[in-house]
Amino acid sequence: MTTRLLLLTLLGIIPVMLMPGFTSALIVAGIIVLLALVDFFLTPPPRLASLQRTPGPMVRLGDPTHSTLTVVNDSPRRLRLAVRDAWSPSAGAKSTRSRLDLAPEENTQVVTQLLPVRRGALHGDKVTIRSRSVVGLIARQKSFDVPAIVRVLPPFISRRELPSKTQKLRELDGRSAVMIRGMGTEFDSLRDYVDGDDVRSIDWRASARAQDLVVKTWRPERDRRVVIVVDSSRLAARRCGDGTVFDAALESALLLTALASGAGDRVDVVVADARIRAIASSHRSKDPVHDLSVALTTVHPELYDADWEQISSTVLATSRQHALVVLVTALDEGSVSDEILPVLPTLLARHRVVLASVEDPGLRELAARRDGTDEIFTAAAAESELLTSKSLQTRLRGAGVQSVEAGPDDLPGALADLYINLKATGKL
């Protein structure tokens, strides 16, 4: 059925009105049906076209990509096609329909522009081909599965904080003489004294040899181990701001990975819920952030509880030497007291443990709104949530675990600051 068939049917009104009667109407209808039938058999079947889909490059969320659909006419007939290159809505395909006119043995490429709106492996949907003949009264149509996947990496919005954090880290470096001596620093080199340097760092023995004032410089420890555990259990599926808690957790893990691997530390990332979902390491990796992004692309939170015993054994297996273990999870009373606290001693025996969690910005908003009775009760409920997480933080501090809690946008920065702080004080 095409618009041309409708036009033909509308034209049929002329003979019908000129010769009114049931018989003439039946004859005209019969002629139209006959023409349509003949056209149907003249139309080349859609399966004559061979299809190949080549997905474009993987991108970070928010960047455009594309997919190329190659249509090959390897039949001896001319193909007049309408093609729909369908993608799931979150792939953000701009226009999926195109018209093609393929001579025998001709091929062509249809490029579909994509602007994904969701992280993950986005699957191409079916390709629908509608074929018509020269007359084009009838269109034959068929849908085909042409598998293709476009990978969309986490957005890593917090990378804009990376330069400032790296700068902060560099200030700890030996080139700056205001550096504090203490634990966690190691001897770097000797250089000439300049005004403003700390007199305590003058190396008198070297100065005597060089006949000039020489200072020792220090730099922070390198080659430490950082293990980031991202919880992908049901608690990470909570809606929070625009995305989920898990999105914010990934951002934090990415920023910390970028920062720590830049500072010469080795970073391992474990994503786990009831099972281990993904493991990535900066060891022997040229671009740890990218590798981690790729590893995390297909991971989405699932409605399981995290198995913390398994996670802790994985962490212990990952790093035998002393490491900074960052648990990015939720400050949920049940899971912390029943699941995390029992496994903490084994982790703390060898490592330094830090717990980072995403705070729902909606809670503070609800707690501050107190106009009517209903709102007061809501504020009280929200306040009670905040108090619970605060008391959990206190309990964790008692167990020797430092914790950070911040909104989804602030958590990456807060965690980076905590890392820098630990680095400066040599507690890694």
Place this chain on the structure above:
Amino acid sequence: MSAFIDVATRGTRSSAAVPVTARLRSAGVWIVAAVAILITVIATMLMTSDRGTDAPLHYDSTSRDGTKAMVETLRDQGVDVTTTEDFDTAHKAAGQPDTSLLIPTQAETLSQGDIDGFRSELAAEDNRLVLIDPGYAVQEFTDRITVNDSLSPLASPDKISQPDCAVPSAEAAGPVETGDYEYAEARKGTEGLRACYPFAGPGVSQIDGGAVTPGSAHGQLIVDQGGGGKGDFPVTVLGNSTWATNAGIDEEGHASLVLSELSQTDHLVVYYPTESADSESAPSTLDYVPSWFIAGAVWLVPCIIVLLLIIGRRFGPLAVERLPVIVPAVETVHGRAALAARSHDRTGALHTLRTGALLRIAKRLALGPEAGLTDIIVGISNSTGRDPAQIESVFSSAVPHTDSDLANIVHLLTLIESEVS
């Protein structure tokens, strides 16, 4: 950028045909629908054709009051029987030579024009008209026969009537079942008219006062040879419809009587009048609309069907989205708040709000974790200059008895908290 490395999975589709089973599966719905429609149509046709032959005395009816047995028997005996419900066909067939016209029932529904048409056709060939229990409608066909209305109202005729006449078919048939009506000649002593099977039994007598003069020939079978004048034709009236029905034809002498009366000519036309046949309705508005306009308007129906087919055809199935799991978090807070509100837990709510405010104030006033309630209250009073008693009441002792109490305390609490610097 390393982010643009192509690690694409490339998918292809060869032009290999889809397996037949898959095609059948996708076409299954249509096949089932087609079969269902076919079955419905056949069933409807069967049921409607059954229903069409239920009319009493109908020549195709096999029910008890049908006359199919009679018609078929006549055909077996070599009579050329034409059966019709159409007036024109009956009219044309009645004009053939050596023909009888049988109108088994509903003679009263015929219009005067139709009757006149039959009369002229019958008279032209001197063909015979046979009527089965026509009632007063018989007067429309001939002025020589009428219903016998001179019968005593006290009469209770016998169940079985005897021929009691000189008509050979009646004499051969013998006694028959008695019907409801008796017919008689319109004028006493009409030439060529014979009457058989008169009512007999207790109380049967002719009385004066009716249109029929007492002493006229009367009976349930009237055989009239016609007056011989122009426009006259033979008429036979069978006064009881039971004689001809499927159920009654094998009783008594019915078969003999009816079959011999109807097989006197080589051709027999059975005309079954239907009421709607010639009922002319008043001209409606539609009759004034030109036919080309109606044809054009009706033609829009296929146009609309084609349009719907075009619009309704989807360009491939809907694209599927695989959605990630998202758990609504703040909703639990709302749920807890609604529970507290329903149970009027004002004390609990206030306690929570007080604790939160005190913790924040203590942090702002740089008081250590060991600071007690009194220390904080002193701190607040120093910072804001408010009465310590009021602060103590708001932060500790006041009990909210009503919702407005709660609102007031919380309002003051929020105010004091905002004043602390």
